[in-house]
Amino acid sequence: MKVILVNGSSRPDGCTARALKEIRDTLNAEGIETLDFFIGNAPIADCTACLSCRKTGKCVFNDKVNEFASLAAEADGFVFGSPVYYAHPSGRLLSFMDRVFYSAGNLFKFKPAAAVFSARRAGSVASMDIANKYFSIAAMPIVSSTYWNHVFGKEPAEVEADAEGLMTMKNIGLNMAWLLKCIDCAKKAGIEYPVNEKLFTNFTR
C-alpha cells in the first residue's frame, strides 16, 4: 500500500514539508510505503478549460500534473499539503489540483485523502474546506484527525515547537494507515466497490 505526499509549497524544506514528514514517518512505522511529490517552485498553469483532456485523458500542459497523474494511478492514498496564502491553499496547489482532478479524476475514486496546512497564524480551517471539496466530488474517503489539520509556523523550527500541530499530523498518519488496512481487508473479503450512478444535467431540464 502506497500513499503519495504532495508538497504544494514553493519551499521544498519549509513548514509544509515538516508537517508532511510527521505523516510520512507515521505511515512508514505502520508499514505503509510513501512517496514524496514536490510540485516545484516554477509557475504552474491554471486550467484553461480547453477540454483536450476529455479526448486524451491527459492535461494539455505536460508538466508536474501529468507526472503526478501517472504516479497516482498506482497509489492507494494521498496527502496534499500547502502553506496558507490569504486564508486559502497556495494558488500553485489549487491550479495543480484543478488540472489533475479535471483531467484524471477517475484515478482518485475510493482512495482515502487528507489535506494539511501550515500557517503563520490563521486561515488553515478555511483552506481545509476548500481542499476537502476535491476529495468529496471524487468519491474519496476523507481522512480526519483529532483537531484541524494544521501546524503553525513561518519557519520549520517554529513548526517543530508546535507539539499539538505535529500530534495532529501524526494522528492523520495513524488514521490513514488504519483506513487503508480496512480497505485492504474488505477487498480480500470480496467486498466490491460501489457502482456509482452518473447524471450531468447543468441544471437544465
Ligand SMILES: Cc1cc2nc3c(=O)[nH]c(=O)nc-3n(C[C@H](O)[C@H](O)[C@H](O)COP(=O)(O)O)c2cc1C
Ligand atoms: C503570499 C503569502 C500569503 C500568506 N498568507 C497567510 C495567511 O493568510 N495566514 C497565515 O497564517 N499565514 C500566511 N502566510 C504565511 C505562510 O502560510 C506560512 O509562513 C507557512 O507556514 C509557509 O509554509 P512553507 O514554508 O511550507 O511555504 C502567507 C505567506 C505568503 C508568502
